[in-house]
Amino acid sequence: MTSKRLRSTPIPGTRDSYTGVDFNLGFHVRRYRLDLHYRVIPNHLSGVAELVVDNYQPLTRLSLDLSSSLKVRRVEVLGPNQRRSSSPARFKHSANKLWMTFEHPIPVDSEFRLRIHYGGNPRPIRSAWGKIGWEELESGSLVAAQPCGASSWFPCDDTPDEKAIFEISLRADSPFQVVSNGVLHSTKKSASATTWEYRTEHPMATYLATVLVGEFISIPLATSAQGVPVLGWVPRHLRQEFLHDFGDQTAMLNLFSELYGPYPFSDYRVVVCSDPLEIPLEAQGLSIFGANHCQGHNKWERLVAHELSHQWFGNSLGLAQWNDIWLNEGFACYSEWLWAEHAHRIPAADNARTHYQRLASQPQDIIIGDPGPKLMFDDRLYKRGALCLHALRVLLGNQEFFAMLQRYVAAGRHSVVEPHDLLREARRACQTCNIPETTLTQLFHEWLWTTTLPPFPESSTPLPLIPGKAD
Numbered sequence: 001m002t003s004k005r006l007r008s009t010p011i012p013g014t015r016d017s018y019t020g021v022d023f024n025l026g027f028h029v030r031r032y033r034l035d036l037h038y039r040v041i042p043n044h045l046s047g048v049a050e051l052v053v054d055n056y057q058p059l060t061r062l063s064l065d066l067s068s069s070l071k072v073r074r075v076e077v078l079g080p081n082q083r084r085s086s087s088p089a090r091f092k093h094s095a096n097k098l099w100m101t102f103e104h105p106i107p108v109d110s111e112f113r114l115r116i117h118y119g120g121n122p123r124p125i126r127s128a129w130g131k132i133g134w135e136e137l138e139s140g141s142l143v144a145a146q147p148c149g150a151s152s153w154f155p156c157d158d159t160p161d162e163k164a165i166f167e168i169s170l171r172a173d174s175p176f177q178v179v180s181n182g183v184l185h186s187t188k189k190s191a192s193a194t195t196w197e198y199r200t201e202h203p204m205a206t207y208l209a210t211v212l213v214g215e216f217i218s219i220p221l222a223t224s225a226q227g228v229p230v231l232g233w234v235p236r237h238l239r240q241e242f243l244h245d246f247g248d249q250t251a252m253l254n255l256f257s258e259l260y261g262p263y264p265f266s267d268y269r270v271v272v273c274s275d276p277l278e279i280p281l282e283a284q285g286l287s288i289f290g291a292n293h294c295q296g297h298n299k300w301e302r303l304v305a306h307e308l309s310h311q312w313f314g315n316s317l318g319l320a321q322w323n324d325i326w327l328n329e330g331f332a333c334y335s336e337w338l339w340a341e342h343a344h345r346i347p348a349a350d351n352a353r354t355h356y357q358r359l360a361s362q363p364q365d366i367i368i369g370d371p372g373p374k375l376m377f378d379d380r381l382y383k384r385g386a387l388c389l390h391a392l393r394v395l396l397g398n399q400e401f402f403a404m405l406q407r408y409v410a411a412g413r414h415s416v417v418e419p420h421d422l423l424r425e426a427r428r429a430c431q432t433c434n435i436p437e438t439t440l441t442q443l444f445h446e447w448l449w450t451t452t453l454p455p456f457p458e459s460s461t462p463l464p465l466i467p468g469k470a471d
Helices: 236-245 249-260 301-309 326-344 348-360 379-396 398-411 419-433 437-449
Strands: 027-039 044-055 059-065 070-078 090-094 097-106 111-120 125-127 130-137 140-144 165-173 177-180 183-189 193-199 211-214 217-221 230-234 268-272 281-283 286-289 317-319 415-417
Touching: 044 059, 070 090, 070 097, 097 111, 165 177, 165 211, 177 193, 217 236, 230 236, 230 249, 236 268, 249 268, 249 301, 249 326, 249 398, 286 301, 301 326, 317 326, 326 348, 326 379, 348 379, 379 398, 379 419, 379 437, 398 419, 419 437
Parallel strands: 027 165, 230 268, 268 286, 317 415
Antiparallel strands: 027 044, 044 111, 059 097, 070 111, 090 097, 125 130, 130 140, 140 211, 165 193, 177 211, 183 193, 217 230, 281 286
16 A cells, blocks of 8 residues: 655656646645635635645755745744744745745754745636636635645645645634534634634545535434434525435445445535535535535435545545546446445446446547546546446455455555555455456456457346345
């Protein structure tokens, strides 16, 4: 398992070939402490970001990602005991990069803190996938940062494998509520505003960090069989629609906990914005839906399951690099089919065949093992990734397939993974089943590394359905 990627030897070069963002080399951010004030009507964000850093190279300067729409006022360098250095860092902020230069080199393997005072009107960052990051809504705001929009609202090392602990404190005007990642530790009310303080218990990738500001009510749903609280934050006028459309949310959490292993966080929250959203979005410990996904007719049930499954695949098991995004989306798509099998007795094989036939009628020009930035969010990657997993289930059978998944999830819990981590556990399962390793290698090669669609994964006997609600 890959616990961290040392950016002293980035793969490849010094720039992320998917996002086009230069890597920030020589250090790791271990903790972000964000103490922010957000005025909703003018969409103005200000405050202090404190980053706890250690370095694997001697440093005379370093860079962070930060949108040029935000203005840096001051940068301080502190030691672990909070004492300010004798010479605050000189800095330059342009082209969405914040460069800091130190008068005295920081020796290798030091721990130090950067305290960055900044503010301005946050707005999304333009990217190859449209505008991403901080988005102003009709009544509040949200952050949807995948894959490289975290720098739209705080200075960071915005690359998926550099996970860190987050402490997020946001003061927002009344009557707005704030939802963010982690555990809500406190709310402090004043005459005109409330400060909401959240802390993550496990490391988080920067693109999964979010704050949602809106006029919500909290709606508790049933607690899971493991004792995990499930909560909705919803506009008041959508209360009944939410209870209908998200009524199976806890049952989904129970199913995925049985199939994949324990839910990886202390609670699960669903936030429904008052604005429509093109697609739902996952963040660590919560998912974000638009008002259009909560209309009382259960049309988006598969997406409710899809976003929940990302808490295992994408949030707990993070990506080492964007090339491997099929590991997130293939599992999330297959989770849709597993929920349909459990809840509606529709075999995953039926959904697999339907989508296989659709893929067969579309251009076959995608390598899902390394799709490139233009195709990394292509629906064909999602469905072909799910079909790869279904082919693996057909090869191994239910018992070994789900045992293999649980080992894979447990080994990568709260870390980052790469395809070889999944392949390692699949090899172990093949040994148990006396399946030649060449068969497994061919399966992965055909589904991940060729453009031609492999034959549909037929089973000689129908796979037993996973237990349903009435079983």
